[in-house]
Structure formats: C-alpha cells, structure tokens
Amino acid sequence: MSPLSKDAPINIVGAGVFGLSTALHLARRGYRNVTVFDKQPYDTTLYSYLNGCDAASADMNKIIRSAYGSQVEYQELTFEAIEAWKAWNSELATGNDLPLGMSKDDKVFYNCGNLSMTDGNVLPAFELATIKTMEECGHKDTQLITTDARHASIAESRGQGFALDPFHRKSKGKSNLGVLDSTGGVAVADKACRLALHKARGHGAKFVLDPVAGAFASFIADVHGKTIGIKTKDGRTHEAALTIMACGGWTPSLLTRLDHLCETTAGSVILYKIPQHSPLFQRFSPEAFPTWLWKVRDGAKGGLYGFPRDEAGYLKIGYRGTKYTNPKPQADGKERSVPVTRWSEGEKLKQIPEQAMKVLKGFVAEYLPELKEEGIDVELSRVCWYTDTFDNHFVVDRVPGDEGLFVATGGSGHAFKYLPNIGNWVVDVLEGAGEERPAVKAWKWRSVGVETPVNLLMEGSAGERALANVRLAEETNAAGNRAKL
Structure with a gap:
C-alpha cells in the first residue's frame, strides 16, 4: 500500500x-x-x-x-x-x-x-498480577498495599498517605484492603x-x-x-x-x-455537589483524595469507580458493573446499540438504571456516610456511552x-x-x-x-442489558437550578 x-x-x-x-x-x-x-x-x-x-x-x-x-x-x-x-x-x-x-x-x-479496593480478606488475582508485572518491568514499589507498613511509609514519603484510607475505614474498625497505584x-x-x-x-x-x-x-x-x-x-x-x-x-x-x-454500551454516573463552605470540599480535593475502584471486576454488584471533586465541587461516582445497551433497528434491518442521553435529538434519557443507582447508593451509605450527614444528596445522574470491544x-x-x-x-x-x-x-x-x-x-x-x-456483544433488544428491559431510577435533580437539565 x-x-x-x-x-x-x-x-x-x-x-x-x-x-x-x-x-x-x-x-x-x-x-x-x-x-x-x-x-x-x-x-x-x-x-x-x-x-x-x-x-x-x-x-x-x-x-x-x-x-x-x-x-x-x-x-x-x-x-x-x-x-x-x-x-x-x-x-x-x-x-x-x-x-x-x-x-x-x-x-x-x-x-x-488510584486506589483499587476489595471488600474481601485477600487481594484479587488482578492486583497480585499487577504487582508481579510491575516488579518484573522495573517499577518496584509503585503498587502499594494499604495494609503493608513499609508501603504505608512509602506513600507518606511521596505525599500520598491520604490515598491509602480515603474513606477512613481503619478508624471505624472496618476492612481497608486494597492496592494504591501511586503512579496514577x-x-x-x-x-x-x-x-x-x-x-x-x-x-x-x-x-x-x-x-x-x-x-x-x-x-x-x-x-x-x-x-x-x-x-x-x-x-x-x-x-x-x-x-x-x-x-x-x-x-x-x-x-x-x-x-x-464493537458495541456501544453505557455506564451510569451520579454527581454530588460539595459546597465550598463544607469541610468536605477540602477533604475531597484532588490534592487530598485519590481516584478509586471498588470491586471493579465483580459483576453487577460491584464495578464502581470515583474521583476527587472538581473545581466546581462536583464529586463523581460511576458504575460499570452492568454495561447497558440501547438496541435500535438500523437502515439495513439489523439492531445496533446507539447512544441516548439527556442531550440527544429526539428520544432522551435523563435517568440511570435502578440497579446502578442501588449499587451506587449502597456504596455511598457504607463508605461515604458523611455526605448524608452534611445533607448532600445526588445532584445529577447520567449515562455515559462507551464503545466496548x-x-x-x-x-x-x-x-x-x-x-x-x-x-x-x-x-x-x-x-x-x-x-x-x-x-x-x-x-x-x-x-x-x-x-x-x-x-x-x-x-x-x-x-x-x-x-x-x-464482553458479550450484540445481544439485541431481547437482552437483559437493553435499556427497554431495565427499570430506571427516578430522575434525580437535587438542586432547583439544575431541574431544567
């Protein structure tokens, strides 16, 4: 050529x-x-x-x-x-x-x-493989186990001590096993x-x-x-x-x-808005809080990820435990998943699936109870469309x-x-x-x-992940000035 x-x-x-x-x-x-x-x-x-x-x-x-x-x-x-x-x-x-x-x-x-967390008592195989591969490639001590004293000392020396237990699990007497990818x-x-x-x-x-x-x-x-x-x-x-x-x-x-x-699939996202006057604004800043993953390979009951808040105060948490689809008939007679959002022409989607919301809110109740204590509820929910192979x-x-x-x-x-x-x-x-x-x-x-x-692709409109077959959570707009979104 x-x-x-x-x-x-x-x-x-x-x-x-x-x-x-x-x-x-x-x-x-x-x-x-x-x-x-x-x-x-x-x-x-x-x-x-x-x-x-x-x-x-x-x-x-x-x-x-x-x-x-x-x-x-x-x-x-x-x-x-x-x-x-x-x-x-x-x-x-x-x-x-x-x-x-x-x-x-x-x-x-x-x-x-980037902190990858489990609710189990042993590290998942993926984390163990990461540590092994990193060491073999000359990246020793980039992956820090949260319960390892030497690794904790390394994190502190790098100014990342906050990222080992960002949800304050240890002080609550709860499990905090995971691996911090200090490069991320x-x-x-x-x-x-x-x-x-x-x-x-x-x-x-x-x-x-x-x-x-x-x-x-x-x-x-x-x-x-x-x-x-x-x-x-x-x-x-x-x-x-x-x-x-x-x-x-x-x-x-x-x-x-x-x-x-390839197929188009949707993740589910919720946003909390942290007021600048709240003590949580500093706690969740990118200088003091990591990105994180929770049971990310555990199917529909896991697959969560999250971030520090952005400069406007938005704290984002996402769910990919189930990757939803939107199959629609195409000009050639075949069904293909196509994005639908609150901004789409024609059909719009302002909600996320009920299952996604249940897992997300369950995590927040257990790991971030201070949001409820501060009276901070979900500000906005949305789907986010990717292309899976x-x-x-x-x-x-x-x-x-x-x-x-x-x-x-x-x-x-x-x-x-x-x-x-x-x-x-x-x-x-x-x-x-x-x-x-x-x-x-x-x-x-x-x-x-x-x-x-x-990933199983193109299951079509009969598939369990098709949005038409999924119960949606109630539309979430906590603040009145966002209700028009």
Missing part, C-alpha cells in the same frame, strides 16, 4: 480522545491537510457535559492508572502517557500559548493515586481536550465543529467501493485520501462492519478491503488516559511502523476467537 503524501487530505470524524490525539500527532509529523469533523461546537461548549456535550471524552474527569494485571502493553503505554501528562502540566505552568479561558494555574493531571490519579478531561484541540490547531490541523456542518451524514465511495470521503449534514462532500472514524459511542452504528467486534482491546486499523477507511475506536472505558500519546501510535499504524509491538497486534481488526469473550 502506497504511503500517504504529507499533502494528502485526511478526514477525521470525531473530536474525542482518539480523534483529537490522532489529529495532533498527524499534524506534528507534518501532515498538512488534516480536518476533524464533529457535531459538537466544542469551542463554545468547552467539552462540558453540563453545556450539552454527550460524548464520553466530554467529561469533568477520568481515571489515570498504570495497573493492568499482566497486560504489559497497556501498563507501559500508560507510563508513556503519564510523562506526557506531566509535560502538558509543565507547558500550562509557563502561561504561554494557552487555550482561551485557561490559565497557568490550570492542571490537566493530578498525581493523587485524575485527568481533568474537559480541560485536557481543550488543550489537545488547541495544540492540534497550533500544528495546523483544521476543525469543523458544528451541529450541521460538522455532523457526519454518510460515506462517499468511488465506483470500486473505496471510501473517498464523507458527506456532512449540510449536504457538502469532503473528499479525502483517508477517512478515520473516531466517533466513540457512535462509531459502531456509523461503521456497521464493526458488528460483533469483545476483548477490551482497542481497534486501530484500516477497514479490511477499503484502503480509504481507517478506524480508531473501542476504548472500552479505559482509553482516555492515552489522550496525549495514543495518536502517535495511530499514526505509526497508518505508516506501517511498529507492527511487531504487542499493543499494535492486539488492536488489529479481528473476529471473536475460541476464547470466551470478555
């Missing part, structure tokens, strides 16, 4: 983590005709969910962790990303060439740690996306961010069926030597050849049989941490470089093999 000319027009559909990072790194490497299309007017909404953005990347925060059990490829990719996150913080601190509305006091990464923490997602967009533009990438002019309508193809560009909803055609689909939760329904490789590996490859079409998707709920660097890998794949690397091999276009899939 002939290499792309640096002057060849390249379309990227989607301005989330994969699209932004790919645009940035293409432009950095000298590709001079890169255009990103997205239906969200991110220059005005600033990647804020509260301003009407409903993509997974458009969020207040995301977890950064390098703990990946025995999956060395993601572990090392995260270490690479963390160095880039630190570099972005350093660039912001100079105060030079900042995105509009950001200042030198802003950060996009807080190294507050929280990414400030909306600001990070704004920074990546700004940097990509600075290197020459162009962006069409508009509900009509930026919205994908269809592919255009030549007489041989090769993709030669896209049409947007304003009726305009945009020819390109290569079209990259990086649309997050919308990708599987737009690129139907992803059937059984059957094996949790990304999909970064050309679409088989169509040299004009490429896909970068399948984040499976763990891709955002790679915003600074994943695009560099995508461009490597485009250029045919580094094909021997385990991660690149894992991201190739593929079919379900003989092994049991990590």
Whole structure:
C-alpha cells in the first residue's frame, strides 16, 4: 500500500480522545491537510457535559492508572502517557500559548493515586498480577498495599498517605484492603481536550465543529467501493485520501462492519455537589483524595469507580458493573446499540438504571456516610456511552478491503488516559511502523476467537442489558437550578 503524501487530505470524524490525539500527532509529523469533523461546537461548549456535550471524552474527569494485571502493553503505554501528562502540566505552568479561558494555574493531571479496593480478606488475582508485572518491568514499589507498613511509609514519603484510607475505614474498625497505584490519579478531561484541540490547531490541523456542518451524514465511495470521503449534514462532500472514524459511542452504528467486534454500551454516573463552605470540599480535593475502584471486576454488584471533586465541587461516582445497551433497528434491518442521553435529538434519557443507582447508593451509605450527614444528596445522574470491544482491546486499523477507511475506536472505558500519546501510535499504524509491538497486534481488526469473550456483544433488544428491559431510577435533580437539565 502506497504511503500517504504529507499533502494528502485526511478526514477525521470525531473530536474525542482518539480523534483529537490522532489529529495532533498527524499534524506534528507534518501532515498538512488534516480536518476533524464533529457535531459538537466544542469551542463554545468547552467539552462540558453540563453545556450539552454527550460524548464520553466530554467529561469533568477520568481515571489515570498504570495497573493492568499482566497486560504489559497497556501498563507501559500508560507510563508513556503519564510523562506526557506531566509535560502538558509543565507547558500550562509557563502561561504561554494557552487555550482561551485557561490559565497557568490550570492542571490537566493530578498525581493523587488510584486506589483499587476489595471488600474481601485477600487481594484479587488482578492486583497480585499487577504487582508481579510491575516488579518484573522495573517499577518496584509503585503498587502499594494499604495494609503493608513499609508501603504505608512509602506513600507518606511521596505525599500520598491520604490515598491509602480515603474513606477512613481503619478508624471505624472496618476492612481497608486494597492496592494504591501511586503512579496514577485524575485527568481533568474537559480541560485536557481543550488543550489537545488547541495544540492540534497550533500544528495546523483544521476543525469543523458544528451541529450541521460538522455532523457526519454518510460515506462517499468511488465506483470500486473505496471510501473517498464523507458527506456532512449540510449536504457538502469532503473528499479525502483517508477517512478515520473516531466517533466513540457512535462509531459502531456509523461503521456497521464493526458488528460483533464493537458495541456501544453505557455506564451510569451520579454527581454530588460539595459546597465550598463544607469541610468536605477540602477533604475531597484532588490534592487530598485519590481516584478509586471498588470491586471493579465483580459483576453487577460491584464495578464502581470515583474521583476527587472538581473545581466546581462536583464529586463523581460511576458504575460499570452492568454495561447497558440501547438496541435500535438500523437502515439495513439489523439492531445496533446507539447512544441516548439527556442531550440527544429526539428520544432522551435523563435517568440511570435502578440497579446502578442501588449499587451506587449502597456504596455511598457504607463508605461515604458523611455526605448524608452534611445533607448532600445526588445532584445529577447520567449515562455515559462507551464503545466496548469483545476483548477490551482497542481497534486501530484500516477497514479490511477499503484502503480509504481507517478506524480508531473501542476504548472500552479505559482509553482516555492515552489522550496525549495514543495518536502517535495511530499514526505509526497508518505508516506501517511498529507492527511487531504487542499493543499494535492486539488492536488489529479481528473476529471473536475460541476464547470466551470478555464482553458479550450484540445481544439485541431481547437482552437483559437493553435499556427497554431495565427499570430506571427516578430522575434525580437535587438542586432547583439544575431541574431544567
């Protein structure tokens, strides 16, 4: 296959983590005709969910962790990303060439740690595998066991002692077994996306961010069926030597050849609003509270994760114990899960499933009773749509049989941490470089093999996870000024 000319027009559909990072790194490497299309007017909404953005990347925060059990490829990719996150913080601190509305006091990464907790008496196999793999790769003492005195001393020396028992379990005489990934923490997602967009533009990438002019309508193809560009909803055609689909939760329904490789699924999120005058405001700050995981591989009764509060006081807790779907009949007669949010055109969803709310509130009652004591209730609930693959590996490859079409998707709920660097890998794949690397091999276009899939996909409208078959919790809007959301 002939290499792309640096002057060849390249379309990227989607301005989330994969699209932004790919645009940035293409432009950095000298590709001079890169255009990103997205239906969200991110220059005005600033990647804020509260301003009407409903993509997974458009969020207040995301977890950064390098703990990946025995999956060395993601572990090392995260270490690479963390160095880039630190570099972005350093660039912001100079105060030079900042995105509009950001200042030198802003950060996009807080190294507050990521605590993985269990309610059992022994560490899960995943945590033990992580510790072993880290040590074998030269990262000894990055994974700190909460009940180990030597590890506690290390955490204190690094200024992360707060992250070993953030829920004050020990003082209550309760179990507090877990592992602190001291390398991790929280990414400030909306600001990070704004920074990546700004940097990509600075290197020459162009962006069409508009509900009509930026919205994908269809592919255009030549007489041989090769993709030669896209049409947007304003009726305009945009020819390109290569079209990259990086649309997050919308990708599987737009690129139907992803059937059984990818599916759109929803996590469930609740937000608490911590008043600035509350003593909890400081306690839950990213300087004093870690990101965390709870029974994250324990099925429907676990799968929780959470964050320190953001600068506005929002404390976010999420549930992925059950990954919900929204199967709808498509033009070809097949059912595919498609995102539906409070901001969707037509059908809207302002609630989360009852099961998700039950697990979330059960955790809060046990681990964060001080919220109720302070009279702080759920401010807002929402679903968050991801693209799962059957094996949790990304999909970064050309679409088989169509040299004009490429896909970068399948984040499976763990891709955002790679915003600074994943695009560099995508461009490597485009250029045919580094094909021997385990991660690149894992991201190739593929079919379900003989092994049991990590995620069962495309169960359809009869499936137990389909939202039409699930009881929804009552709509939650605690504050009157949020009731219009």
